[in-house]
Amino acid sequence: MMNKYIAGAAIAVVALVSGCVSPTSPTAGPGPRALSAAEAAGYFVQVCDANRNNANAARATLASLPFVLNTTENRYYHEQRDLSFVIQTAAAGRSYCEMGWRSNQSFAANRAAVTGAVPGTDVSEVSGGQSIPFFRAVMIDRI
Numbered sequence: 001m002m003n004k005y006i007a008g009a010a011i012a013v014v015a016l017v018s019g020c021v022s023p024t025s026p027t028a029g030p031g032p033r034a035l036s037a038a039e040a041a042g043y044f045v046q047v048c049d050a051n052r053n054n055a056n057a058a059r060a061t062l063a064s065l066p067f068v069l070n071t072t073e074n075r076y077y078h079e080q081r082d083l084s085f086v087i088q089t090a091a092a093g094r095s096y097c098e099m100g101w102r103s104n105q106s107f108a109a110n111r112a113a114v115t116g117a118v119p120g121t122d123v124s125e126v127s128g129g130q131s132i133p134f135f136r137a138v139m140i141d142r143i
Helices: 002-018 035-048 055-063 106-118
Strands: 066-069 075-078 083-089 097-102 122-127 134-141
Touching: 035 055, 035 083, 035 097, 035 106, 035 134, 055 066, 055 083, 055 097, 106 122, 106 134
Parallel strands: none
Antiparallel strands: 066 075, 075 083, 083 097, 097 134, 122 134
16 A cells, blocks of 8 residues: 555656656757747746746746757747747856847837846847847846
8 A cells, every 4th residue: 555655656756857848859949929028028037037046947947838948959949939048057157048039029129128027138139130030138147
């Protein structure tokens, strides 16, 4: 009888732990839909700001959302949105959380939304001149 409870508990732990790992693919890429500035800020808060100084917690958050880890790029891609994250911890103790996204709104609107939610975040426009611009937000040493 006791072994039955131990086996059940072990299965529950394995299920819980396996649920904290993102699906993987060497060819995963961004989803087709752009984000609003407010949505981008919300994702940045949820993944980077809420998990600062804890890369494993940031990865667990991504695993709880519809992201796939591209094992070639070490980048997490959202399945439906044009949104990605890179979570890294460097040997020198410097870590960062990077988010890349496409938005139909202006750079000024996206920068204001992200830096308003997480002051001190570095936000840049990576590919200007396209019909839907691509932005990047980075939080250094604060995962």
